[in-house]
Amino acid sequence: MGNLTQNSVLRKCLIRLKLCSFRCPLTDHYTKRLSVGSAIALLVEAQLQQRESLADIVLNLETNLDLQAFTGLSSIHESTLNRKLNAIPLAYLEWLFAQLTQELKAHQRGAKGIKHFGKLAPVDSTTFSLPKVLGDWAFYQDKTKGVKIHTRLLSLESGCHFPDEIVLSTVGVSDQQAVNRLVTKQDTTYIFDRGYVNYGNFRRWVEQAILFVARLKTKTKYTVLREREIPKEGLITRDADVEILDKVSGQLFQVRLVQFSDDEGKVYEVITNRQELTAQDIGEIYRCRWQIELFFKWIKQHLATVTFHNHHPNAIWVQCYIGMITALLCQLIQRETQTLLSPWNFLRKMRYYFARDWDSFVQTLDIEPTRRSKGRQKIPKPAEAPPRTGDKRETVKIIVS
Structure with missing residues (x-):
């Protein structure tokens, strides 16, 4: 896996994942082209750009020189990427998720919590449905098939809310069964519905x-x-x-x-x-507690988390982890820029500047508008017209066919 030839926004995002030259000793032992590191890079880029299918990911790789330089691939077949989803080790993604949470905590090392309440941690889960046939391994009841992401959202201060622990399960696992893996610290107040x-x-x-x-x-x-x-x-x-x-x-x-x-x-x-x-x-x-509902809404609306490319169990867990890792990556990069933009406006702007130079992208953040709107002006009501006199005309009705 090579380096990008320029300091692009794409490189700035992917380099934080420490994927350069990463090859899994077990999974990539006989792999000649698509390594685990390259596959994760492609999937994270697809999340950031909301690419809805493996075909879109493949076509983007064929035309994106920066992405080719980072992954060391000029092209890849859809079936190859599809099979790789079944082989990416969850242990590495779990480690990658933990690394990003630690970096976010380091950025907020001096944070004392929300107001005088201290650190808060809303806990909840969100569900993703699976198709009737391909999702049969995740059957629950009444023909319901799907998976859950049980999440602990850490609130360190106002405007700083990110997941620092997740538990993946099928929908048949109740929230009460997963909660003990999320409640572990004594310096945090947990919030439950x-x-x-x-x-x-x-x-x-x-x-x-x-x-x-x-x-x-x-x-x-x-x-x-x-x-x-x-x-x-x-x-x-x-x-x-x-x-x-x-x-x-x-x-x-x-x-x-x-x-x-x-x-x-x-x-x-x-x-x-x-x-x-x-x-x-x-x-x-x-x-x-509403912050965790807003987080779930954000990842479902603005990332491609709800689009599953492969419905094998390991592939589903991989794609869930990739979605959460991408959300953490967005927050980490946003905090480094110290922009005042909302998470959605920052992500939208980053998408358009993905192939541009990082410094030029940062310069466009929080630029004061050259023309300030005075808002919607109140139009005074016209004076009442005097009553009309004379013959009344018939209303004109025209239908254009």
Whole structure:
């Protein structure tokens, strides 16, 4: 795998993945052309440019000299790339994902968290459907077939939210089964929706001093131990210390319950073991859970994650990892430029400048507009015309065929 001949935006993106000359000792032992490193580079480039098929990836390689220089390939057949998806080792992609998360954390080394809440970590999953026949290996029920990406989104400060841990599974794996692999740190507050209600987990986290804010189901039973004072104004309707029974172990545990409503009057009940914050703070922490929904929406709309080129199990997991790695890569490069553009506007601009020089691309970021719009001007209403006199004319109706 060679080097690019110019300092292009494409090179700046791919060089961060440390793929130069990478050959997997096992997978690439007999490979003459398409190595694991080259395949990953092609797939990441396809994600960034939203190429929807293997044919598009192949045609782009044939016409993109920069990409040829980086991968060491002038052309490749679709079937070769298709087979390579089955052979790319997941362990290397997992390592690559971890490396990018560490680089993002290094960029935000001084971050102390969201406001005075500290580090927050919304946890949730998103589902990708598979075709009826080719996805039969991921069957769940009612003819549902698909895979899940269980994600822990790390929020280090306002505007800095990125996944730092993921678990891949079929849709038959519940969120509660995967959550213990995502909840591992004591210096982070985890945020959960109702899909993660598990009283055994809540009890263990209380005992292990793992901080969390979790929404309860409407039929949850608890015993109120003490009512706390709530503000006279605002959306908080209840703040109390409660006791909940874990029926599996038969043990009781105590948590804090906060009840609040949103602007539309919808009522939420959440429990937490954060005692030092106000009830308003707890409600605001739970609202931060929306960041993970925005992240899932972003990768599905602006990357090619939802397009699977090969429906073999290993190929599906590879493509899921590639999508998440590409999302991390976008955030890392955006933070290096220190641009004020939104993630979507940055990605869109990067796509158009992909073959251009990196320095010229950076110079175009956050350029002040030469002409500032004064906004939509209010047009004064015309004065009422005096009533017309004389004969009324018949309305003219013309149909152009």
